[in-house]
Amino acid sequence: MNSNPTPSSRRFQFIHSFCLRVKMLIGFGLLFASAFTLVIMIITFGIPFTSYTGWYGLEQTEVLNNLTLVADLKKERLVLWLEERGDDARTISASMLTQENSIKKIGEALRRAIASGKTSDQLRSDLLNQESSSSLSRQLSLVLSTHKAFQKAQIADLDSGIIMASTDDSDVASRLPDKRFLAGTSDLNDETAVDIQKLSPNGKTYLIMARSIGDESSRNSDYSAVRAVIVLYVDTDSFIRPLLYTGGSLGETGDIVLVNRDARIIMSLKYPLPDGSIPHVLEYQIKAKPAFSASQGREGIEIGEDYRGVPVLAAYRHVKASRDLGLGMVIKQDQSEVFSPLQHTILYSSLVGLVALLAVGLLAVLIAKRISRPVENLIQAAEEVQKGNLSARTEIFKSDELGTLAVTFNSMIERFQNWHEELENQVMDRTARLTRLNNELAEEIRQRIRAEESLKETNRRLRTLSDCNQSVVRASEESSLLHEVCRIVVDTGGYPSVWVGFVDDGEYRTPRTVARWGFEVNFDGVDADPTDGNNGADPTGAAVRTGQVCILRNAMSDPVTAPWRDELTRYGIGSFVSIPLLVEGQVVGAITIAAGESHAFDEEELRLLGELAGDLAYGIEVLRTRAERREAVESAARANREWERTFDAISDLVMVLDDKHRVMRANRAMANTLGKTEQDLVGRFCFELVHGEKAPPVLCPHSRLLVDGDEHSAEVVEPRLGGIYDVRVSPLTGQNGELRGSVHTIRDITPSKQSEEALRESEQRYRAVFDNAGIGIVLVDRNGVILQANIALLKMLGYTDEDFRGLTVTNITHPEDREISKQSLDALAGGKFDSYTLQKRYMAHDGSIVWADLSVSIIRDAKGQITGTVGVIADITKRKESEARLGQSEERLRLITDSSPIGIVVVQQGKIAYVNPRLVEMFGYETADETIGLAVETIYV
Numbered sequence: 001m002n003s004n005p006t007p008s009s010r011r012f013q014f015i016h017s018f019c020l021r022v023k024m025l026i027g028f029g030l031l032f033a034s035a036f037t038l039v040i041m042i043i044t045f046g047i048p049f050t051s052y053t054g055w056y057g058l059e060q061t062e063v064l065n066n067l068t069l070v071a072d073l074k075k076e077r078l079v080l081w082l083e084e085r086g087d088d089a090r091t092i093s094a095s096m097l098t099q100e101n102s103i104k105k106i107g108e109a110l111r112r113a114i115a116s117g118k119t120s121d122q123l124r125s126d127l128l129n130q131e132s133s134s135s136l137s138r139q140l141s142l143v144l145s146t147h148k149a150f151q152k153a154q155i156a157d158l159d160s161g162i163i164m165a166s167t168d169d170s171d172v173a174s175r176l177p178d179k180r181f182l183a184g185t186s187d188l189n190d191e192t193a194v195d196i197q198k199l200s201p202n203g204k205t206y207l208i209m210a211r212s213i214g215d216e217s218s219r220n221s222d223y224s225a226v227r228a229v230i231v232l233y234v235d236t237d238s239f240i241r242p243l244l245y246t247g248g249s250l251g252e253t254g255d256i257v258l259v260n261r262d263a264r265i266i267m268s269l270k271y272p273l274p275d276g277s278i279p280h281v282l283e284y285q286i287k288a289k290p291a292f293s294a295s296q297g298r299e300g301i302e303i304g305e306d307y308r309g310v311p312v313l314a315a316y317r318h319v320k321a322s323r324d325l326g327l328g329m330v331i332k333q334d335q336s337e338v339f340s341p342l343q344h345t346i347l348y349s350s351l352v353g354l355v356a357l358l359a360v361g362l363l364a365v366l367i368a369k370r371i372s373r374p375v376e377n378l379i380q381a382a383e384e385v386q387k388g389n390l391s392a393r394t395e396i397f398k399s400d401e402l403g404t405l406a407v408t409f410n411s412m413i414e415r416f417q418n419w420h421e422e423l424e425n426q427v428m429d430r431t432a433r434l435t436r437l438n439n440e441l442a443e444e445i446r447q448r449i450r451a452e453e454s455l456k457e458t459n460r461r462l463r464t465l466s467d468c469n470q471s472v473v474r475a476s477e478e479s480s481l482l483h484e485v486c487r488i489v490v491d492t493g494g495y496p497s498v499w500v501g502f503v504d505d506g507e508y509r510t511p512r513t514v515a516r517w518g519f520e521v522n523f524d525g526v527d528a529d530p531t532d533g534n535n536g537a538d539p540t541g542a543a544v545r546t547g548q549v550c551i552l553r554n555a556m557s558d559p560v561t562a563p564w565r566d567e568l569t570r571y572g573i574g575s576f577v578s579i580p581l582l583v584e585g586q587v588v589g590a591i592t593i594a595a596g597e598s599h600a601f602d603e604e605e606l607r608l609l610g611e612l613a614g615d616l617a618y619g620i621e622v623l624r625t626r627a628e629r630r631e632a633v634e635s636a637a638r639a640n641r642e643w644e645r646t647f648d649a650i651s652d653l654v655m656v657l658d659d660k661h662r663v664m665r666a667n668r669a670m671a672n673t674l675g676k677t678e679q680d681l682v683g684r685f686c687f688e689l690v691h692g693e694k695a696p697p698v699l700c701p702h703s704r705l706l707v708d709g710d711e712h713s714a715e716v717v718e719p720r721l722g723g724i725y726d727v728r729v730s731p732l733t734g735q736n737g738e739l740r741g742s743v744h745t746i747r748d749i750t751p752s753k754q755s756e757e758a759l760r761e762s763e764q765r766y767r768a769v770f771d772n773a774g775i776g777i778v779l780v781d782r783n784g785v786i787l788q789a790n791i792a793l794l795k796m797l798g799y800t801d802e803d804f805r806g807l808t809v810t811n812i813t814h815p816e817d818r819e820i821s822k823q824s825l826d827a828l829a830g831g832k833f834d835s836y837t838l839q840k841r842y843m844a845h846d847g848s849i850v851w852a853d854l855s856v857s858i859i860r861d862a863k864g865q866i867t868g869t870v871g872v873i874a875d876i877t878k879r880k881e882s883e884a885r886l887g888q889s890e891e892r893l894r895l896i897t898d899s900s901p902i903g904i905v906v907v908q909q910g911k912i913a914y915v916n917p918r919l920v921e922m923f924g925y926e927t928a929d930e931t932i933g934l935a936v937e938t939i940y941v
Helices: 008-045 052-117 120-129 131-146 180-189 214-223 236-243 289-295 340-368 373-385 401-473 476-489 538-548 559-571 603-649 669-672 686-691 701-708 750-762 791-797 815-829 877-899 917-922
Strands: 153-159 163-166 193-199 205-212 228-235 254-257 300-305 311-319 326-334 497-503 511-518 550-552 575-583 585-594 653-658 663-666 714-718 721-733 739-748 775-781 787-789 837-845 851-859 865-874 903-910 912-915
Touching: 008 052, 008 340, 052 131, 052 153, 052 163, 052 205, 052 228, 052 236, 052 300, 052 311, 052 326, 052 340, 052 401, 153 311, 163 401, 163 775, 180 791, 205 236, 214 538, 214 865, 228 236, 254 289, 289 311, 289 326, 289 497, 340 401, 373 401, 401 476, 401 603, 401 787, 476 497, 476 511, 476 603, 497 538, 497 550, 511 538, 511 585, 538 550, 538 585, 550 837, 575 603, 603 775, 603 851, 603 865, 686 912, 701 714, 701 721, 721 750, 750 877, 775 791, 791 837, 791 851, 791 865, 815 851, 815 865, 815 912
Parallel strands: none
Antiparallel strands: 153 163, 153 228, 193 205, 205 228, 254 326, 300 311, 311 326, 497 511, 497 585, 550 575, 575 585, 653 663, 653 739, 714 721, 721 739, 775 787, 775 865, 837 851, 851 865, 903 912
């Protein structure tokens, strides 16, 4: 057989080979183009009806997830910020209760001024001139210095909307811009009304918070007590825009849009409108679906157009700012920026595919030249490649078409392998980029979480300080204040334990616990207690003794805590801080706070705790001062009551006269004698009441006192009072020493005068014993201690007031009279009788004996309890001596009259006082007693 091909067969072979090359070229070209296009489409857009979404879907999902996360974080942060401002508004509103009277006073004055038709300028002038309004404005300025989130604060009348006080004086007497917003606060229980308004003249947009003044308890008890609201302003550009700032996490086109319930913007937009104009805040209404949906209370994600008509990816959220105000928040990013990297990748892949398509065409032509020879080899290699072994190669090493085909096939397979590796590298790079972005996002989230935790910790400390300040302001009793502050430090501050120790006045000034809250460590059986001083080594003892803040950083390793370390380990205590309490510059104790971790107290925390200790010490000082003042007032009132009871208990007739002879005060004895009440005597002329005259008598002691300012006395026979009286006046001076009047004392000395008259009848040379005798008055407590004595008694016994005060009745009583004096006082104190009279002897300062008539009466308080006694002492030393002589004279006279043959009768004031036996016999009486007391006309008809 001739194996050489004939020309016809060669021609047929050529034609077949040419057709085969064409077919190979067309087949390989179409196959490669279709496969490459399909791969690019799948990689880019995913596989339909499967979960694989391709690069486009992954990029879109990633951006939407990122937008959703940012939206949730920003919403949570905005809600937290609004809640914190609401808490600030509640705290500020409650603090305004300290100015409740001022607010009521200003509100009443404001309503009267409005009713009288005053203009706004007149109202402003009136309010600015009121100290109470200025005080409110100063307190508002102090509030702003503490709550720096607010730029301005005002107090407005709830009915009229007129501003009563403001941190800006130009706002006073003006009206709030939105009366409807003000009216919304009148029906709130414990909520803060919130609105967003643009204010003139500066045109700034403010978030306004309004709250009725008072706390929840005050509203429940008497809501209408204060008809005023406090209005607080927050500049949206200064605080809310930085709050919503995203940095570069959303790319160059990323933006946050905030709208109100009408979908009107409340912050300036990042881009102008399509026509180039700049939209105005609270005027431009966004009609794009994300903003409108968020303003209506809906939340979700959206792929559409924004207010510029630009395609965007957006996540929108609704923020409930208050009961009546909702905010819409849209987080968006332009699609052009999102898919820009993907478009570049698709373009690059297309160019690569076009080049590859051209190369494949060239390879197809080369392969077609020698396709018939290495078919089996190619099939095997193709099967290996089909199995996924891209390292498979043909083993044809010829230089003809088949060799070229084999080389081309090997080269193609190698390129497929390179493309596969390149694609895997791209996927790995993309995966690494996504991982890096996820790590960056996670790190940002962690940083924000740490920042929020730090903010919460700061808020907790400030809330602890604020609650303690409120307790100090409201405290009325020291013990309850200490326990309440300890409770707040544990419950609000989050500390496991706190106690307050006060120092004793002993040599070692050992602190003793007066209040605590939290765990209670049992220190029985150990040598030292953190609250008992521990020789000054523990924080509490060291703080008390040094007057400095003492910190124990590590309670588990410090040797000071060794005696009670088991107790501290059981309760998980890691560190202590003890801060001294200074009252009026003196260390009175310390507050010790325990923390659960070691090294717990940083510089800022120590500063806030120092402020807390200072406020607590100030509260203690105020409460102690208030108690001392209350005790002083009660003591003064008690002394005044005792003086009034003493004044009314005096049996002598006492009046206090002014320099016109008018009665300023009279005791009960004086009023009873004149048949009137004490009030009826006040303002009347003494000479009119006592003498029935229109002018003072010639020798009036009070008139003489008004001339020379000295004490005067006189014996006056006054028929209107029916007796003889010893009248004494003592000067009454004012604070500057000017003469204001006198103390006018009238003592009935009729019995004394009668005795003196009888004595003069029996012995004319005897002089009157009791002429101008002084009357002593003494005030004694239940224990017999002398509280007060008048000048007459001091002169009587020769004492000065300083020497006399503090002595007991026993000290000045003659030893032989002390027992009966004690028995009488004990019986009086035991309630056996209300008063008694007694003659007794006193020991004068120089050792001499003073006889006196003593009249003692009980002094009772308002509850009827015996508080002491008052004694009226008349010096009868001379009378005692006279009585001894008179007794002798009377005995001689009695012997003469009894033996006289002439009837003798003694008449006093028209009544028979004495008859001798002869007269009894003359008139037929059996005894002389039958005649005593009869009218003299009975005998002398």
